[in-house]
Amino acid sequence: MPLVPKNIKELSPYKPGKPIEEVQRELGLKQITKLASNENPLGPSPLALEAIRNAEQDLHRYPDVSGFNLRKRLAERFDVKIDNVILGAGSEGIMGTIMRTFLLPEDEIITAQNSFIGFTVLAKASGRKVHWVPMKEHRYNLKAMATFINEYTKIIYLANPDNPMGTYFTVEEFDTFMEKVPERVLIIMDEAYFEFAQYLKDYPDSMHYRYDNVITLRTFSKAYGLGGLRIGYGFAHDQLISNLMKVKLPFEPSSLAQAGGLAALEDNYHIEKTVQLTQDGIEYLSRELRRLEVNTIPSSANFITTKFSSEKKAGDICQQMLKEGVILRHLKPFGWPDYIRISIGLFEENQSCLNAFRKVL
Ligand SMILES: Cc1ncc(COP(=O)(O)O)c(C=O)c1O
Known part of the structure; x- marks a missing residue:
C-alpha cells in the first residue's frame, strides 16, 4: 500500500507571488512594486490594527470557539440569524471545512x-471525481456546467x-442555472471580491x-x-452551518483575527476608499494598456488579467517586468499560460507598472 495517495502525490505545492524581499535580494533593486497577489494596496483598516493591538494581551487564552461577537455582528449586518454564520481561517479555510463535512466517497x-x-487544490486533494468545465470567453459557462449534474453531484463551486x-456571471445566468440544480446539491458561492462587484446592476448578490x-x-x-x-466568513442554512461547526477546527480563526475582523467590518471609510481606488485603477490601467495594444479582460475584481500571443511572450514579459522592479503574476500555474494578472495598486504603483510596460513592450 503506498503511503501517499496518488491524487496527493500529483499535486503541486502552491506557488505564491514572489515576495518583495526576495526580488530585492536577487536583483539588487531598491524600489519594488508588488502587484501579484490581489492585496489591498492601502493596507489594513486602521481600526482593525487598533483592535488587534488591544486583543494582544489575551493571547495566552484560546479564542472564542463560537466566534460569537463577530458572527453576531455579521448576522446583524446581513440580516440573518447567528446560526446562519460561520467563520474560518480565510474563506479558503471554510472551503476546506465544507469538503471535509459533506463529501461521501x-x-x-x-x-x-x-x-x-x-x-482546484481542495477538489484534487479530496480524491473525488471532479468535472472541470471549460470557461467560455473567460467567463463561467453555467449552461455547460449544468449539463454535468448527475445523481452523484454533491458540490458545485462558483467563484463570482x-x-x-x-x-x-449575471443574475439571469445564475437564475437559469439554479433552475437546473437539485436541492440536494450544494453550491459554494465564493464571493471573495464581492465588495468590488456589488455595484454592478446584473451581479447576483x-x-x-x-x-x-x-x-x-x-x-x-x-x-x-x-x-x-x-x-473569512460564510452564510448558509442553519442545518448546514451546524454541521460545518462540528467539523471546523475549533479554534479557527485566531483571537486576533476575530478582533481584527470585527473592527474592520465597521470601517466603511476604508472599504469605500479601497473600492474607489480599485475602480479608478482598473479604468486607468485598462485604458493605458489598451493604448499599448495589450489585450485586457474586463474585470470586476481588484486585478486585471491580460492576454499575450504565447506562453513564451507572457513568461518573458513577466521576467522583464521583474527586472524593472514590478512583480506581476504569470498565470501559467493557474492553467492560463498566455496570461498575466496585474493586481491594482496605489496610483503611483499603477504608474510604475505602466512605465515598466512601456519599456518592456
Ligand atoms: C476567488 C477567491 N476565493 C478565495 C480566496 C481566498 O481568500 P481567503 O484569503 O479568504 O482564504 C481568494 C484569494 O485569492 C480568491 O481569489
Whole structure:
C-alpha cells in the first residue's frame, strides 16, 4: 500500500507571488512594486490594527470557539440569524471545512476549469471525481456546467467574480442555472471580491437569494486588507452551518483575527476608499494598456488579467517586468499560460507598472 495517495502525490505545492524581499535580494533593486497577489494596496483598516493591538494581551487564552461577537455582528449586518454564520481561517479555510463535512466517497464535484486555484487544490486533494468545465470567453459557462449534474453531484463551486479572470456571471445566468440544480446539491458561492462587484446592476448578490443549498463565502483578505490575518466568513442554512461547526477546527480563526475582523467590518471609510481606488485603477490601467495594444479582460475584481500571443511572450514579459522592479503574476500555474494578472495598486504603483510596460513592450 503506498503511503501517499496518488491524487496527493500529483499535486503541486502552491506557488505564491514572489515576495518583495526576495526580488530585492536577487536583483539588487531598491524600489519594488508588488502587484501579484490581489492585496489591498492601502493596507489594513486602521481600526482593525487598533483592535488587534488591544486583543494582544489575551493571547495566552484560546479564542472564542463560537466566534460569537463577530458572527453576531455579521448576522446583524446581513440580516440573518447567528446560526446562519460561520467563520474560518480565510474563506479558503471554510472551503476546506465544507469538503471535509459533506463529501461521501462516491460524491462528485463540478467547477470551472482553471478558476480559483485554492479550490482546484481542495477538489484534487479530496480524491473525488471532479468535472472541470471549460470557461467560455473567460467567463463561467453555467449552461455547460449544468449539463454535468448527475445523481452523484454533491458540490458545485462558483467563484463570482472569478479569480484569475476577474469576470462575473449575471443574475439571469445564475437564475437559469439554479433552475437546473437539485436541492440536494450544494453550491459554494465564493464571493471573495464581492465588495468590488456589488455595484454592478446584473451581479447576483447571493445573499439576496436565500437558497437552502447555497453557501456564500466572503473574506476579510481582499477589500478589508487583512489577507495576512486569515479570516473569512460564510452564510448558509442553519442545518448546514451546524454541521460545518462540528467539523471546523475549533479554534479557527485566531483571537486576533476575530478582533481584527470585527473592527474592520465597521470601517466603511476604508472599504469605500479601497473600492474607489480599485475602480479608478482598473479604468486607468485598462485604458493605458489598451493604448499599448495589450489585450485586457474586463474585470470586476481588484486585478486585471491580460492576454499575450504565447506562453513564451507572457513568461518573458513577466521576467522583464521583474527586472524593472514590478512583480506581476504569470498565470501559467493557474492553467492560463498566455496570461498575466496585474493586481491594482496605489496610483503611483499603477504608474510604475505602466512605465515598466512601456519599456518592456
Ligand atoms: C476567488 C477567491 N476565493 C478565495 C480566496 C481566498 O481568500 P481567503 O484569503 O479568504 O482564504 C481568494 C484569494 O485569492 C480568491 O481569489
